[in-house]
Amino acid sequence: MKVTVVGAGNVGASVAEYCAMKELADEVVLLDIKEGFAEGKAMDLNQCATLNGFNTKVVGTTGDYSKTAGSKVVVITSGIPRKPGMTREELIGTNVGIVKTVTENLIKHSPDAILVVISNPMDTMTYLSAKSSGLPKNRVIGMGGTLDSSRFRYRLAEALDCNPNDVQGVVIGGHGDTTMIPLTRLATYNSTPVSNYLSEEKLEEVAKATMVGGATLTGLLGTSAWYAPGAAGAAVVEAIVRDQKKLMSASVYLEGEYGQEDICVGVPVIIGKDGWEEVIDFKLNDEEKAKFEASAAAVRKMNDALEL
Numbered sequence: 113m114k115v116t117v118v119g120a121g122n123v124g125a126s127v128a129e130y131c132a133m134k135e136l137a138d139e140v141v142l143l144d145i146k147e148g149f150a151e152g153k154a155m156d157l158n159q160c161a162t163l164n165g166f167n168t169k170v171v172g173t174t175g176d177y178s179k180t181a182g183s184k185v186v187v188i189t190s191g192i193p194r195k196p197g198m199t200r201e202e203l204i205g206t207n208v209g210i211v212k213t214v215t216e217n218l219i220k221h222s223p224d225a226i227l228v229v230i231s232n233p234m235d236t237m238t239y240l241s242a243k244s245s246g247l248p249k250n251r252v253i254g255m256g257g258t259l260d261s262s263r264f265r266y267r268l269a270e271a272l273d274c275n276p277n278d279v280q281g282v283v284i285g286g287h288g289d290t291t292m293i294p295l296t297r298l299a300t301y302n303s304t305p306v307s308n309y310l311s312e313e314k315l316e317e318v319a320k321a322t323m324v325g326g327a328t329l330t331g332l333l334g335t336s337a338w339y340a341p342g343a344a345g346a347a348v349v350e351a352i353v354r355d356q357k358k359l360m361s362a363s364v365y366l367e368g369e370y371g372q373e374d375i376c377v378g379v380p381v382i383i384g385k386d387g388w389e390e391v392i393d394f395k396l397n398d399e400e401k402a403k404f405e406a407s408a409a410a411v412r413k414m415n416d417a418l419e420l
C-alpha cells in the first residue's frame with residue numbers, strides 16, 4: 113500500500129517521517145518541484161530505517177506523478193508557509209495555483225485516493241481540492257483541527273500540570289488565528305469537566321493561546337511549525353489506513369451539518385478507511401453556535417476569492 117506526500121519541505125518531510133516510523137504504508141512517495149529535493153529527503157529518511165527499526169520504503173521524485181500512481185492516501189503540503197507577522201490567509205495568492213495543479217495531477221494517477229489537504233489557508237484549499245478533484249465529499253479531508261486540538265490539549269495540560277494524554281479537548285471552526293473555536297465547555301480531565309479545576313479566566317487564556325498557537329511558533333521559528341503539523345497529518349493517514357474509526361476534528365464539505373452548506377470547515381468527524389465517514393453533532397450551545405457561524409462566514413469570504 114502506497115501513501116504519497118506532495119511537498120518535501122518541513123511539513124511534508126515530517127509527515128513522511130512519521131508515516132515511515134509507524135509503518136503506515138509499504139511505500140511513501142515524496143514529491144516536490146525543487147530539483148533533487150524530494151530524492152534527498154527520501155534518501156535521508158531511508159537511512160533511518162535500521163536506526164529506527166522500520167521497513168517502509170521512501171521514494172523521492174521531482175515532479176514525476178507516475179511514481180504516485182495507485183496511492184491509497186495523498187497528503188498535500190505543497191505551497192509557501194507564512195513568515196512572522198503574516199496571517200495564513202495572505203498565502204492564498206500563491207498557494208491556490210499550486211494546490212489546484214497538484215490536486216489535478218494526483219487524481220489523474222490515483223483516482224481512488226483519499227486527499228488530506230494541509231496547505232494554507234487550509235479550509236479554502238480543502239474546498240478548492242474538493243471542487244477541482246470532483247471526488248466524493250468523504251474522500252477530501254482538511255487537516256487543521258487535529259493539530260489545533262492537540263495544541264489545545266497541550267495548553268490545558270500545561271494549565272492543569274498533568275499528562276496531556278489525560279486531557280480531552282476538541283477545536284472546531286476554521287483553521288485561522290481568529291476563526292478557531294476551542295470547545296472549553298466540553299473539554300475534560302480524567303472524564304471530569306476542566307472547569308472543575310480551572311477558573312474562567314484561566315480557560316480564556318488557554319483558548320487564546322490555542323488560537324494563536326501557529327502564530328506563536330512562527331514568531332519563534334521564523335517560518336511555521338512542522339513537528340506537530342507532521343504528526344497530525346500522519347495521525348489522519350493512520351486513521352484511514354488502519355480504519356480506526358477515530359473521532360478527529362477536520363475540515364470537510366458540509367451539506368447542512370452544523371447549519372452550513374457548500375463550505376469546508378472544521379467539525380468533529382469519524383475517520384476510517386473510506387475517509388471521513390460521519391459528522392458528529394456536538395450539540396453546541398447558543399454561544400458556540402454563534403462563534404461557529406462567524407467562523408464559517410470568514411472562511412466563506414476567503415472562498416469567494418477562488419475562481420471556480
Ligand SMILES: NC(=O)c1ccc[n+]([C@@H]2O[C@H](COP(=O)([O-])OP(=O)(O)OC[C@H]3O[C@@H](n4cnc5c(N)ncnc54)[C@H](O)[C@@H]3O)[C@@H](O)[C@H]2O)c1
Nearest residue numbers: 119121122123144145190191192193230231232234255341
Ligand atoms: N493545516 C495545517 O495545520 C498546517 C500546518 C503547518 C503548515 N501548513 C502549511 O503547509 C504548507 C507547507 O509548509 P512547510 O513549512 O512545509 O513549507 P516548506 O516551504 O518547507 O515546504 C513546501 C514545499 O512545497 C514545495 N512545492 C511548492 N510548489 C510545489 C508544487 N507545485 N509541486 C510540488 N511541490 C511544491 C516547495 O518546493 C517546498 O519544498 C504551507 O502552506 C503552510 O502554511 C499547514
Ligand SMILES: O=C(O)C[C@H](O)C(=O)O
Nearest residue numbers: 194200326327336337341
Ligand atoms: O501557523 C501556520 O501558518 C502553520 C499552521 O497552520 C500551524 O497552525 O502551525
